[in-house]
Amino acid sequence: MSDAPDADAGPKYVLRLYITGTTPRSLRAIANLRQILSTQPSELFDLQVIDIYQQPEAASEHQIIAAPTLVKLFPEPVRRIIGDLSDNARVLRGLEIEPRSAEAVVGEPDLE
């Protein structure tokens, strides 16, 4: 799979966001995801946004039913987060982003 990163050098997460054109929900999903990922080092992520209106075959190829859908292809297991990604905590939980990195952002002030 071309999406799979190199074991050493590549990004830690391979993400695909499937949207439907420029519907408000699609735009919200893009904005929300950007905001969530901005708290993380950007080189961790390989993110592509795919418009299934433009590439309908991709919807069937990647088993997309709901829109928007964020798919975490790597690391396994594959996860799908449906919705406009407005619930940050759920997105992070869904992506199984390592608690340490999450705590590095959220938890550090408490420790001091």
Next chain:
Amino acid sequence: MSLNDVAPRPAEGQLAKSPTGIDGLDAILFGGLPSGRPTLIAGAAGCGKTLFGLTFLVNGAMRFDEPGVLMSFEERGEDLTTNVASLGYDLAALVAQKKLAIDYVRLERSEIAQSGDYDLEGLFVRLGYAIDQVGAKRVVLDTLEALFAGLGDGPEVRAELRRLFTWLKDRGVTAVITAERGREGQLTRSGLEEYVSDCVIGLDNRVEEQITTRRLRVIKYRGSAHGTNEYPFLIDQGGISVLPITSAGLEHSISDAIVPSGVAGIDAMLGQGGYYAGSSVLMSGSSGTGKTILSAQFIDAACERGERSIFFSFEEAPSQILRNLRSVGIDLARHVESGMLRFESARPSLFGLEMHLVLMMREIDRFKPTIVVVDPISAFRGSASEVDSTLLRLVDLLKVRGITALFTNLVGSHELDLTVTRLSSLMDTWIGLHDIEANGERNRGLYLLKSRGMSHSNQIREYLLTDRGVELVDPYIGAEGVLTGSARLSQEASERAAILHRQQAAARRRREFDSRQAAAERHIVDMRTALEVEAEELEASARQGEAEEAALEGGRMTIAARRGAA
């Protein structure tokens, strides 16, 4: 199977229909499913919902020039292709020819999390893409309820489903949506019927006496008449067949032509010299009364005349029947070889009644016989009402085709079985075969209980199983009733002795009379001779007297003359 010709004509013309191409179903639906509208097919697991959907698509693609899309939520495309290959459906070829598009939708609950609003636009995009790929006119969604399993039964999903059905109508595709049947009183588990209001078909799979029967019912068909009964259907190598009960069964044209029974004696008992063509004949009798042999003679005669026949055997294998028939001098094997006769044999318990009926009708419609024998109908086990309804339909279907049918029925030896009594009204001619037990032996008697539309003999006729098949014996009706077997033979012998005795006595009396007559005549001659002698003597003496008198007279005159002269 051309069942369309027996179904009533549709009353309306405006509603466009898409034929399913499924035997019998289009007749029930008066043409097919509503074109451009969604139809719901609800049924429990294993009822054949997926196969109905697939058959609808395959027939559309192959026979009606309507390409289709299958969106499968349960089985992967490859699995489907393998599963239906046994039915002769080559899905891969249809996909390659762009007559069919298959999209397998995999929804894995464990990989899905929700964060915020969503819609099911992905589903719409995929469906729209597949429809455009093949120019689909037909769409099957199997089983849409998987959405609830994957995404939960929330208001978003419900709203999107409602939108989906509107969208399908807007696209103008004829859609079939399958759904799991719900618990008591609920058509579908998740209430999909709420969204599909045009046509709803229920499938059912019931096990009665360890035999499974599939049934179909059109629950609703907006804007169209439809058959309302529960119709049995079956799934076999030929795909799906639905067999509607032919309520129009009494409208068949009747014939005055006569079909000989194959036994001269029976023909003679039937006023017209045989059965009416297209009539149904029931032959009931206890075991060993020769039902199969009489059936075989019927068939033998028919094949001899060049008429095609099918022998449905539910008790014996064809080879066994052929061998046994050879022992009574009936050779049916030659008719099998010449292609005039076909044997179909199956264990009754192999399938449910419906399966048997459909298989029989399928065979009949392929072979197109004029004579059909079913030996025996008593082999069919099931609830009385089901057996009755099956036989009623069989009789009707045969009559519609103008086929003369002979049904044998095994009954207890001395009573007319209840089954038989119920069946009687279906049958035009009813021949009873009877064991007559008397004087330490069993003999066989045959009688006509009824024969509609012809005068017929009321006698019980004894018959023999000879090496030329069944032969009827001339009836012996004496002062003590009808005698059979050796009682008849001994009665006939003693009758012959009595006749001889009477003849001898008469001859003796004749001889005695003759001799007495001869004696009397001799006596008469003697007496007449004596009388004649007497008469002669009498005359002689009379003549002598006259002579003496004359002489005396003469003497007196002489004396007087002498005196006078003197």
